[in-house]
Amino acid sequence: MEYQFSTIEPRWQQYWREHHTYQVDNNSERPHYYVLDMFPYPSGAGLHVGHPLGYIASDIFARYKRLNGFNVLHPMGFDAYGLPAEQYALQTGQHPAVTTEQNIARYREQLDKLGFSFDWNRCVRTCDPSYYKWTQWTFIQLFNSYYDKKADKALPIYELQQRLAAMGTSGLEAACTEPITITADEWNAADEARRQQILMNYRLAYLADIPVNWCEELGTVLANDEVVNGLSVRGGYPVKRKLMKQWSLRVTAYAQRLLDGLDHLEWTDSLKDIQRNWIGRSEGAAVWFPLDKQSLRPDSDGEGLAFEIFTTRPDTIFGVTFMVLCPEHELIGTITTDEQRAEVEAYVNWAKNRSERERQAEVKRVSGVFTGAYATNPLTQERIPIWVSDYVLAGYGTGAIMAVPAHDSRDFAFARHFHLPIRQVVAPQPDETSDPATWQESMDSKTGYSVNSDFLTGMKVQDAMRAAIDRVEAMHIGHRTVNYRLRDAIFSRQRYWGEPFPIYYKQVHTADGQEVGIPYAIPEDCLPLELPEVKDYRPTSSGEPPLGHATQWAWDETNRRVTDVAHVDNKTVFPIELSTMPGFAGSSGYYFRYMDPHNDTAYFSTQAVNYWQNVDLYVGGAEHGTGHLIYARFWNKFLFDLGLCPQDEPFKKLINQGMIQGRSNFVYRSTKDNNLFISKNLPGREENTTPIHVDINIVDNDVLDIERFRAWRPEFKDAQFELEDGKYICGWEVEKMSKSMYNVQNPDDLVARYGADTLRLYEMFLGPIEQAKPWDTNGIEGVARFMKKFWNLYAPVDVAEVKLDATEPTAEEWKVLHKTIKKITDDIERFSFNTSVSTFMICVNSLAELKCRKQAVLQPLLVLMSPFAPHITEELWHALGQKESITQATWPTYDESYLVENDYQYPISFNGKTRFTMRLPLDISQEAAVDMVLHNAETQKWLSDKQPKKVIFVPKRIVNIVL
């Protein structure tokens, strides 16, 4: 029989669908195992060969676990909300739901062709109301929670309310936007608006004026991880810092837990480091610097004013020669003197209007301006000038620093530029000071000794840091503290295609007569709050997000339903939030939903989550290190605090599949004759041609299909070629996989040509799963040949049906099988799938050579191979008379007794250099072995009368003779 994948593969795909072969139950006596892939965003371009790489690996592992008796949850879904669908809608007017639906159908079809063992019954899509209901629900829980630092967990906001009513903020340690102090009396006397404002300071999902990344072109704000080098990740548009009222998630409350949690995860060290870096913990001190009274304007009310700075080098406090505030600092207006006012305002204005890109590109350029005001160094009582500069960032620490130019390179550059004094307070040795005026750079090192520093002088830096903080704390002018680089996650997007916020606003008059909108959560039992239809996906003329076009977008509090915005009366009907949630909202908890996807009374049942616990194996790209993988961990920890899930971390083990790059092909057009193309290796080609990208689909093994090239584009219709060996050889280069470089490899074409099983094996054969590598189809023929050989083992071309030999295999045949079982099992356990494929090739070659057609060998081999090539093995399994799917089979175990050898071919080395080999019994003693080796004729020849100094005998390894 011929190996006909094109009939085999659809047949079994249909069988699996009809028999619900991969449907998983939440009730099982078997141990559980949860294998998860990062679900894809269904883009219009369809799947390319990079997507399935991780899916194939996880599918192999899921199938392997299943064969080993585990109840395996292996789901797939779609991250369906996103910008491209919305931008497409802007261009075409097509509803994003429609294009998303089409793209999902296409993805689903492509995935199905590859024979994955997903339980599609559990498919989730983030844009389904039945799914985003729970995204909204979690948001409400975050809104209704605060983070208690003493309990080190999230607690209900009503507990905070009770606390404030009973004792105010005294003794309260909670994560907040800005520290506030209030007594119980003040709280009890406060009106609703004031109380809501106070609570907002603590909520885990909160609304606040914060500096955001505003992208004009996209018309939306972006999270930090969505901005790279001052440009938006999507589209690459410039991004500006801007102060806006936005919803944020208080991720920073969890900074320490996010850091600590990493220690117990089976993730790669590099990814853990990426997260540690992103969280960026640094220990130091917060110190209050009072303003120098004489320097204030007489009319100012700056009496007793002070401002807080953060430093990691409290030991250098005697070296402070100036202070710097960020341009956004609220104190600037108060302290700036009249003489300096115009200059400061101009600078602040300039800094504000600079794009992030400009700012980052000009990091080296020093800019700043003197405020005219002075602070007092609390330890020396010196007058210290206060400057403003944008090298101090608003978002980190307090947005104010003490500058120690001698020991901080940025302060050093600033001091040099503005001719400010530089004072050395740390030296390599206590007596090794020098004149800073002669320095080329600052001494930033945290080693050495304090000098010129009063009571710190003579101490080692590390000791001085401790002593300085102790003193600061004793003086009540500061305290030990920890700062994180991690920022709260900005959660509003001024876009249409995302989850609506379940929030409406009541207009309230505050005590001072101002009218403010107070956000309230829509009752949980009214969820989901469905995304309304709009007639236009652009911002409204008044600059509001697209939801501003929705007519049905007001909340009727009495009737508990959405109603027409025309009915808003601010008594019972209120406007609903117009922004939507960001992409990471839907992907932060999707792995929970797979556990219990059809539950409409809860996110997931307690029974389901207690059974599955969390994800055992997560496979996906490392590019989500600072985005999704942080948010999902935050989301999980929050639900854990609520007592909803038993595990604090979502993903026990994580494998990062490497990015698949494109391998572009080039033809070389002659610079003299536009119609002439010169083959790559012809002499003179390099100087006389320009390379042009050519579609990789009309190139095979770097050989151009000339006819298809002529037909490819009209301008090549009459192309002429200079060939080498009768072929046109193309050049190649590794580039990003992209349409414009004609190097996108679509899996469908390869499935059609070689079959899904071959493609699966080949993708694994390409190299280690974690390594980034260019896609290269050149080796797939070898795998295709192997598949034919494998098939011929069971069903040689000249036989009509699969019939195997029932007799007992020989010792050698058993050995081949058991070696293979051992190797494949080891390989799968350590995710080394490329070596597995090699092992199969060796096994099949050996069996073919032995002409082995024994059932006892070939049947277990099918099971071994079934995770890798599910279709062909299923076909043969049934051809051998099995009635159940091979998925129901049991993973074979190897028998050590078939593998033992009684002798071993020892390499005999002289001074580590191997000269020949010699067979020795395995159970030989050291003395006997040395004796045998030394009396061997070959050894004597190599020794040539020299006396060995020593003979090293390592059983099953080597014999080394030291001369």
Next chain:
RNA sequence: GCGGAUAUGGCGUAAUUGGUAGCCGCGCUAGACUUAGGAUCUAGUUCCUCUGGAGUGGGAGUUCGAGUCUCCCUAUCCGCACCA
């Protein structure tokens, strides 16, 4: 600048974790069968000045023995980046 990873034939890679470097595959060479070959099979394929020698980016070190461990370079890739 800070942090991390990687470096092995013409190419993708492998090496029982310190023990015969180059498994498996691609490509290439020769041969067989063929009207034909982008089919199949067989043999060969690290390099060189080839009875020998060299060799895992470069240099040192530890060891009887190093691709593997240590130190110093170099190159490439990735992440962060005025984070006080």
